[in-house]
Amino acid sequence: EATDQATGEPMTVLVGNTWNKPSGKDLDKLRHQALAIGLFQKVKNPYLANRYLRFLAPFDLVTIPGKPLVQKATSRNEVGWVINLLFLLPPTHVDMEKFVEKLYELQTEDRPLADAARLYLTVQAVRLVAHLQDEGVVHGKILPDSFCLKREGGLYLRDFASLVRPGTKVVAPNFNQWSPPEARAAAERRFGPRTTTMTYAFDAWTLGTAIFFIWCYGAPDTKSGYEYSVEFFFSRCRRAPENVKLLVYKLINPSVEARLLALQAMETPEYREMEEQLSA
DSSP: OOTTTTTOOOEEEEEEEEEOOOOOOHHHHHHHHHGGGGGOOOOOOOOHIIIIIIBBOSSSSEEEESSEEEEEEETEEEEEEEEEEEEEOOOOOHHHHHHHHHHSSSGGGHHHHHHHHHHHHHHHHHHHHHHHTTTOOOOSOOOOGGEOOOSSEEEEEEEOOOOBBBTTTEEOOOGGSSSOOHHHHTTOOSSOOOOEEEHHHHHHHHHHHHHHHHHHSSSOOOOOOOSSSSHHHHHOOOSSSSHHHHHHHHHTTTHHHHHHOOOHHSSSHHHHHHHHHOOO
């Protein structure tokens, strides 16, 4: 950890590292993450993005003077590479993935409390991805561990290394059932470029899988030949309320054109009902 000399607030320092010797693309990706917030249409200041949008974007990218840009390092008998590019970020308390895991460890009598926490995470996750759409960008890598909580309970979005504007063609990483079908189809293409056109619908799908994880502690079954229905997706996950089931169903529509987007999700009866339940 470090301290912001101007404000006296604590900061988290993240050091770039890889298992294999980092390539020029690896270095460019780190630099892109530090500058990605410049792609936003409205809020281009990381401090403001953190305060008003709850985006955990790097405040700064620094290097240690006198140290090489890339250096081999050993930790716990494992060899890797350390990159002399350090991100300065506001501190967080816990990854959402770990938090959800703890919810599943609660006793049965604590289930109402756990479900209230899940509902809060769901509402906040939709709002965060809607902010991305409002800023005119596609995150491109929304996974359960892309969200984290601060000590006061606020949910934040991080990991902006894949951030692009909609319409950009990229080779999207394939995270199997965490990835939308258009990304998986591109990754499995035998001929031609394996690029995916990034859209708001891409983020909508991954938002849907993240919400499914919040309630079901796994990814929805979207292997080839799956049935696109609420009953199929939630056949082994009965705890999710109907409004959550319907929202997820609309977000993970296999059709890019028909898929519900995050901004539109906030206007649905399902989402508004969730907000009312939280405020009750």
